[in-house]
Amino acid sequence: MCDQWKEEFEYAVQVARAAGAVIRKAGECEIKVQTKSCAVDLVTQTDDRVEKIIIGSLKEQFGEGTHCFIGEESVSKGKPCVFTDKPTWIIDPVDGTTNFVHGFPFVAVSIAFAVNKKLEFGVVYSCIEDKMYKARKGHGAFCDDEQIQVSDVKDINKSIIISEHGTDRSPEKVSKIFSTMQKILRIPVHGLRGSGTAATNMCLVACGASEAFFEIGIHCWDIAAGVVIVREAGGILLDVDGGEFDLMSRRMVSANNKTIADRIIKEIEIFEVVRDDAEI
Template sequence: MDTCCKTRWLDASVKNTNGYLAQTSLLHPFKDIGLASRHHTMTDLWQNAMDHAVALARKAGSLVRDAVQNDMKVMLKSSSVDLVTKTDQKVEQLIIDSVKEKFPTHSFIGEESVAAGEPCVLTDNPTWIVDPVDGTTNFVHGYPFVAVSIGFAVNRKLEFGVVYSCIEDKMYTARKGQGAFCNGQLLNVSDQKEISQSIIATEFGSNRDTEVVDKIFSSMRKILCLPIHGIRGVGTAATNMCLVASGCVEAYYEIGIHCWDIAAGAIIVTEAGGVLMDVDGGPLDLMSRRVVAANNKIIAERIVKEIDAFTPLRDDASTETED
């Protein structure tokens, strides 16, 4: 059975820590599995929302997998490398319609909605933060790392996150204070404290401004030459963050991502024991478009020290987007 990096498979004969019967079926790896939260009680106000998010992610992932098999119409957003497909739009509309029907008072921030001119504002209201197809460029080229990312915040604090890596068939979930899981396996970050023994994930992004690209390469060069074991990246921020949570890589950093790219992954990282911060070493600001996610503070601060930081336009300051 496939595993999600360094995880523990929970015994299918007993209820797992999420309060659901663990299900090890290869044909139905997500049915009745511990994909929501531990200690499921009547007092958990957001459990229904999380259950709904898991179901939506699975349904959206099915649409994505079907689309991979067919020709797709590719459109441009901000540049020739900033792509959007009908599948992105179809999946986001599916999620919006379903959320509005079931939770009519909730707010919504979505990549394609913002690209179409909707405001990107995080308030105290329960808010769904969604990237319908994280890794659109991968999707267009058939590169097998594409994710549906659903984060949920209340009072501007993340309550849960769901990331479904569609092609891999891996469902990552986390609930505040109750652990992170992949296909029912409890996730734990790596215990590595030596940067020289670490793998670091990052991405180039879609901004091809020469000054920005130079800073990205400069940061990568300095980090690579610390030295470290290597630099990796799968082309989707959500999946990169889940790899940190799984213990496969020690850290992920990027400048130029968006709140919908990292909202779900952020809580998955922290619930797996990891840390989050801004590239300047301060606390993570979802709207800043800058993130460092790491297995521990030692690794995070070492990365921060080497990054040539720059400040993109904040998500809540503009409706323009980049993949």
């Protein structure tokens, strides 16, 4: 029986590792920084170069025109974010660019693959740590070759929760983000954390180091690979309003179980963001 998408999955692992090596080497050299949407939304030449390497490698391996691509840097340059039923790669070449610029040691390559708008596998290579997180639908989640699973904590008071503050620094959004964090800290929880990379945050939930990660304002390329890894590790994904998770909505709660997720959702102050697939 054909093991569907196995070849694509194994190649994605190879490509992610090779991309991570490029990022590590670039981190040893001068880093030239530009901005995208605002002064704190950073991009480097490495982001662009690594995305081109990843997409070029995939096209060469599987044939030009056979697959679709959603890449962070391509979208930032004006390419539409179109999610169809066709085989689609969703790529964040350098998740944690601000970390990369500052030498903060959490930077990840994130590669996901979807067919019929359903995520089939995800690969997250935390390249400074040299940890390869990976999962295929129905095959479990792994860190390197060791299977991982979410924690069994159900008591919110015994949890570590992860969140990020994003790049939109408008007073209204900043106020709601930090109000939410304050309310969660006052539950109380054991701690509130953030690695600076959504892909890594999701992997920390998947391996049981944290009970949940939530954020409003993330993008599909930040979390697509992590979604598969969390699910295959036994976790769940929800919208921040408690509804069904939507990859393009830019709103997400990932958690070890519904008890923890529901408790966090009670405290989240929701604000509006533009969907990734919105018409420009």
